[in-house]
Amino acid sequence: MIGLVATLAVASILVFFMLQILPGDPAQLILGTGARPDTLLALRHEMGLDQPLLTRFFQWVSGLLSGNLGMSHTYHVPVATLIAERLPVSLPLAIVSLVLAVLLGIPGGLIAAMNKDTWLDRAVRIKTQLLLAIPNFWLAMLLVFIFAITFHWLPAGGFSGWSNGWNAIRSLILPAFALAAPQAAILTRVTRGALLENLEDTYMIAARARGLSQNAAIFRHALPNAMIPVVSIMGLQFSFLLAGTIIIENVFYLPGLGRLIFQAVNQRDLAVVGGASMLLIASVIIVTFLVDLAALAIDPRLRRRS
């Protein structure tokens, strides 16, 4: 718990450093080199840049803690409000694709491992390798081409808001699949590898020797053990999933966090970039922490040491 807080604190220092200090004068950056000195001065004052660095940092951190992420200078709206507007698109998208990846990925690995070296195993492995080589935003474009442009089954992009329930779900189906596909492939690969490794273990032979059938031994013993690496990979994959969400939102013109960040990057809206980046990093750190807790719950060997 202390580690978690410390990590978040260091992350906030780093984000502040990279956005406020490394690039030089933020006000200059926003106005460009041709700006008049008095406008520059006014903007500096407005952004609080004329105050000492340490004061600025503490203002930023105390803002983070109280949910006040500053004002966006392009929208003239609090950053927190902007993010809160966009989360109802990004969050469901990330969660749905994670669930989809688990539902598609783990059974795939199980089937491949149980039928090792048969055509089924080979088919699953080829599919896995292919999916891992495909950029998800390209897969998204292909899905748009097939399901939206050619067959008109699903919308090609845009989002009409949750008030329009069914349409909202329809517009998230393709993005969720595009995001889930490579994640599912990774889970398949890890599940298959971990299972095959466990199938060779002495405790599997011992379980068979107690009379259990091969399938019963797999479901009772090998599969729970294989979930240990699978869960830790899911934790590691979360940051890829977030990055994927940001890119995929651009393919489908979804008004989520991703679109917000890129508009902010292009308009040099540092408050928005900082607040949104901090949110992404914090969620990765917290998910890693939760995954460690999950590992503790699964594996009694970890429990005793702590």
Add this chain to the structure above:
Amino acid sequence: MALLDIKGLSLTLNGRRLLDGLNLTLESGKIVGLVGASGSGKSLTARSIIGLPPKAAALSGTILLNDTSLLTLSEKKLGHIRGRDIGIVFQDSAAAFDPLMTIGDHVAEPLRWHLGLDQKAARIEARRVLDRTEFPADIDAFARYPHEISGGQRQRAMIAAALALSPKLLLADEPTTALDVTTEASILNLFLKLAREEGIGILLVSHDLPAVATLADHIALIEEGKIIEASDTKNIDAKYSPRLRALLESAMAENAVLEMKQSEVILRGRHLSFSYQKKRALDDVSFELRSGECLGIVGQSGSGKSTLARLITGLAKPLAGQLEALQSLCQVQMVFQDPAGSLNPRWTLGQSIAEPLHAEALDSAAQSQRVTLALQEVGLDPNFAERYPHQVSGGQAQRAAIARAIISKPDIVVLDEPVSALDIGVRAQILDLLDGLRQQHGIAMVFITHDLGVARRVANHLLVMKDGKVVEQGPTGRVLVEPADAYTRSLVEASPSLSHKVFAPRGSEG
């Protein structure tokens, strides 16, 4: 009628014949020892009986269990027999348990699977079975995971899981190899009790002939997948079973213990203490090592003997006390237990052997000459310098490790269980080699072992350790024949290779 009757059992795997027309019978209530070196096919025999040989193996011959032919049964029918009529106990109890499942649930599993008991009923029954195997009653087996209990306790639990449905046949595959001597003795006693009192037929697979000889009614010696000798244990006759007799004698060989003439002390430890992870591993240990002497350090795992070895080599520094070398330049080298792990797999034996010379800045010709010399001293052909560890046997790898230890002409060589990973025959050769090297070069040796039989063969002086303390020390002959300390006495009594009952006819109780 025999409980188990194996006739002409052969097993071929990837074109290699690993079992070759093997015959074996076992009666109810009897113990048959199947003894052989690693790779002789003894474990494969056990795996074949229970119908779980390696995947691609092709089996032929017959295995009859109470007149049921096992090799022709369907997988489903075999499933009914496994666990119900045949139980098996494996060597490595740490690997044979699912790490995510409690000990008690392992024992309950066959009860639930075969009898369809619910969890509560199965747990009550499992606790009863655990009691039968003398699993400590004060341990809540349903709350403990495999890594939380000792190896001996795990082994009892594994026997309990195998016996849950009271099978008539128990296969024990090296059940005590990973255990300490005293634990080993109590587990072996348990087997004897199960056979005599419950009438279970036990096939005891082992490489440890003296241990089997104290326990089994019959012994079969297996080599390259064939039973080459079989005998009643009571009289292993030199005429009919020459190999068994010779192996047993070499394991028991009673070398006249050398009384050393007093040479000068070269290393002295005073009041040494050491802690590891806040646990006291070594507590006020003092000793003397004389030049040309072999000091045996004996004790069970966790007694602190390996810690003492690390201090002597200088790989670790004592927390308190001093280690005084009484020569200005005292060089220490070491030989380790596992010959495979002590040689870099990517280096040739020659490169590894030459490593202690790297500080001497020799040219390559002089260096290879030294390597050749060292190889000859340990009885290896000079062309072994070009080979890689995986291309040589365990005994040859250990010879190479010894060559590396002596090439720089050290004053002291520390040997940490150097023969316990080797087969009996090879073991004797390596011990002879070490003895020869010590006498020829006057190297002082510190020999760490858990096996009193081995210690008796090589050591002039013994240091008996328990819980980080020295409980007794003195000349080997005196310590083993008239142990002054109760703990030493219990060690001596639990050592099969020291006990005298092996050759004596056994009483009616077995």
Add this chain to the structure above:
Amino acid sequence: MCIAFLSLMPWMKDPTFIQVGEKLHAPSVDHWLGTDQLGRDLFGLTMRGTVASLLVAIAAVGIGAGIGVPLGLVASARENWLSQAIMRANDFIFAFPALVIAILLHDTVGAGMLNAILAIGIFNIPVFARVSFNRAQSIWTLDFIHASRLAGRHELSIAIRHALPLILGTIIIQITIQLGLGILAEAGLSYVGLGVTPPTPSWGRMLNEAQTFIGIAPRMVLVPGIAIVLAVLGFTLLGDALSEWLDPRKRRS
């Protein structure tokens, strides 16, 4: 066979880079795969895209392995405050996805190849540190390392002579994996405009521009995408082949 894929890509550099009025032409003898919205040859562009893609991936993996492997080795040697600090910092950097690093560095470095290289490279450091740490950690406890200490070698010499050669196989395989991932990451960054900038051809950039024309000229979407898939597959297959070749169990028999 798998290397054939790979070698085909970089060696067939075709410097066709022309802007003519012949835009959105279908495939012909002049333009094997047709032209794009500015009349540039799609085949030539895709070939040139290989350069940016490989350059970014190789440079980034070079940064990752060059810094990560020594860090992992040092941390694995002893258990002390230094190794603790290294691995903590490592896990910390891992919380920053390459994309977020690219966003944060954008204002300092500006969009372009350097931004992509730095972002992907920084992200690769903990990957290589973790892999070499895990692999080397078990090596440091082996008996031949103790023997080497007794032979009088110091830690650095042991790390270079014993540990590094033993983990090299694992590192090389990881390099092929990361090169594949690097190509994917570069494509992603260029697609959203944080990587390679317009005049330089890049697959991610091409896909971004092609998106608008997906209904009219789907081949503009297909061609660069297939190029990415082939390049990544090439590295994956290369890695698989290498790991099979380096596996001592398979090589011995």
